[in-house]
Amino acid sequence: MKTIQVDLGDRSYPIHIGSCFSDDALIRSIPNTEVVVVTNETVAPLYADQVLASLKRDGRRLGQVVLPDGEAYKTLDTVNRIFTYLLEGNFSRKVALVALGGGVVGDMTGYAAACYQRGVDFYQIPTTLLSQVDSSVGGKTGVNHVLGKNMIGAFKQPKAVFIDPETLKTLPNRELSAGFAEVVKHGVIADATYFEHLEANVESILALESDALVQVIGRSCEIKAGVVAKDETEQGVRATLNFGHTFGHAIETTLGYGQWLHGEAVAVGMVMAADLSVRLGMIDNLLVERVKNLLAVAGLPIEAPSGMTQNQFSTAMKRDKKVDAGALRLVLLQSLGKALVTADYPQSSLDETLAEFCRD
Numbered sequence: 001m002k003t004i005q006v007d008l009g010d011r012s013y014p015i016h017i018g019s020c021f022s023d024d025a026l027i028r029s030i031p032n033t034e035v036v037v038v039t040n041e042t043v044a045p046l047y048a049d050q051v052l053a054s055l056k057r058d059g060r061r062l063g064q065v066v067l068p069d070g071e072a073y074k075t076l077d078t079v080n081r082i083f084t085y086l087l088e089g090n091f092s093r094k095v096a097l098v099a100l101g102g103g104v105v106g107d108m109t110g111y112a113a114a115c116y117q118r119g120v121d122f123y124q125i126p127t128t129l130l131s132q133v134d135s136s137v138g139g140k141t142g143v144n145h146v147l148g149k150n151m152i153g154a155f156k157q158p159k160a161v162f163i164d165p166e167t168l169k170t171l172p173n174r175e176l177s178a179g180f181a182e183v184v185k186h187g188v189i190a191d192a193t194y195f196e197h198l199e200a201n202v203e204s205i206l207a208l209e210s211d212a213l214v215q216v217i218g219r220s221c222e223i224k225a226g227v228v229a230k231d232e233t234e235q236g237v238r239a240t241l242n243f244g245h246t247f248g249h250a251i252e253t254t255l256g257y258g259q260w261l262h263g264e265a266v267a268v269g270m271v272m273a274a275d276l277s278v279r280l281g282m283i284d285n286l287l288v289e290r291v292k293n294l295l296a297v298a299g300l301p302i303e304a305p306s307g308m309t310q311n312q313f314s315t316a317m318k319r320d321k322k323v324d325a326g327a328l329r330l331v332l333l334q335s336l337g338k339a340l341v342t343a344d345y346p347q348s349s350l351d352e353t354l355a356e357f358c359r360d
């Protein structure tokens with residue numbers, strides 16, 4: 001078992017990576033006397049019994065909420081189903097909510113934990129590549145609004161994260177690729193050597209070769225944990241984790257949640273942000289080609305959805321959470337492994353990038 005610590009003072013927590021399901025002592029050791037597992041209709045039949053069995057203990061009350069599956073259900077209405085279950089069952093403030101599933105389940109469970117009786121304990125058992133390398137770490141929780149992605153939410157750190165890479169064996173390939181987009185992001189913004197490692201090992205990672213996979217989950221969690229420890233609530237450097245997301249979120253919101261997967265939208269978003277960085281003279285076009293090539297090899301899109309207009313991008317991007325005093329801050333590249341958050345770019349250059357990808 002590999003363990004990475006997220007250092008946040010009295011809210012620090014471990015990320016355990018290994019056979020957390022077959023060797024279930026860590027999951028078993030969750031101390032709360034009331035535990036509710038929150039999952040969805042796809043993940044429940046695969047893993048919920050196993051997790052509930054691990055949690056079973058004399059004197060502990062267990063519950064389970066099974067949510068509908070899909071990004072389209074990442075809403076306040078769905079979170080309200082969790083509240084209704086907890087209230088009907090008279091669960092107290094001592095309850096721990098355990099998110100079992102991908103990022104959608106994790107983000108909603110964390111938000112429910114932040115709100116239920118003004119805050120209860122929360123654990124993450126992520127079962128997609130995306131959630132194992134990104135969303136289970138860092139405490140961003142929340143739901144989508146029809147006008148913007150993740151617009152309603154709270155920072156709520158989990159007490160621990162339990163990652164069992166074996167769960168990825170049941171994950172559809174399209175979802176695996178989507179998770180890989182966030183892995184590429186970590187290399188591009190924070191670690192050139194890691195990016196080179198991904199270029200050299202993309203096939204073995206996506207073939208789920210155990211060593212390659214554990215190494216990638218570990219390195220991505222280390223990078224994310226390091227950034228979050230420096231800037232938990234995104235006052236500064238954490239915004240670099242949003243590389244590609246301003247464009248990507250615009251795609252998700254405009255097409256309708258769930259049409260494109262989050263990782264797919266972020267893949268194109270990263271190419272667009274890199275394109276803008278070239279236009280501003282910050283990086284060489286060769287780097288854009290390397291990013292595009294790695295994403296394409298992983299089966300990810302590198303072009304904007306056909307039919308999406310420049311105006312649709314602009315409208316959605318104006319609502320980005322990184323807008324400050326009316327100016328849209330974007331994450332751009334200074335070099336491989338180095339990102340910068342800035343509102344200091346000519347609007348005409350952004351327009352050129354949008355025009356290049358939209359052709360409307």
Ligand SMILES: NC(=O)c1ccc[n+]([C@@H]2O[C@H](COP(=O)([O-])OP(=O)(O)OC[C@H]3O[C@@H](n4cnc5c(N)ncnc54)[C@H](O)[C@@H]3O)[C@@H](O)[C@H]2O)c1
Pocket residue numbers: 040042043046069070071074101102103104105107127128129130131134135136137138139140141150167168169170171172175178179262263
């Ligand atoms: N909080 C954060 O920091 C953060 C970071 C990145 C992304 N996100 C959010 O995460 C969400 C995307 O997460 P995701 O990519 O995990 O999508 P997801 O949660 O929708 O899961 C993808 C699909 O895989 C299924 N699934 C999950 N585990 C499985 C398994 N082991 N075997 C078979 N099927 C399985 C799910 O039911 C779903 O159909 C988006 O809403 C995004 O905004 C949050």
Ligand SMILES: O=C(O)C(=O)C[C@@H](O)[C@H](O)[C@H](O)COP(=O)(O)O
Pocket residue numbers: 134138140149150151182234238239241242245321
């Ligand atoms: O943890 C972060 O910070 C990130 O930005 C990680 C992103 O991959 C993730 O998609 C996040 O949910 C986006 O955050 P948002 O604040 O732009 O909604």
Ligand SMILES: [Zn+2]
Pocket residue numbers: 134182245262266
């Ligand atoms: Zn993301």
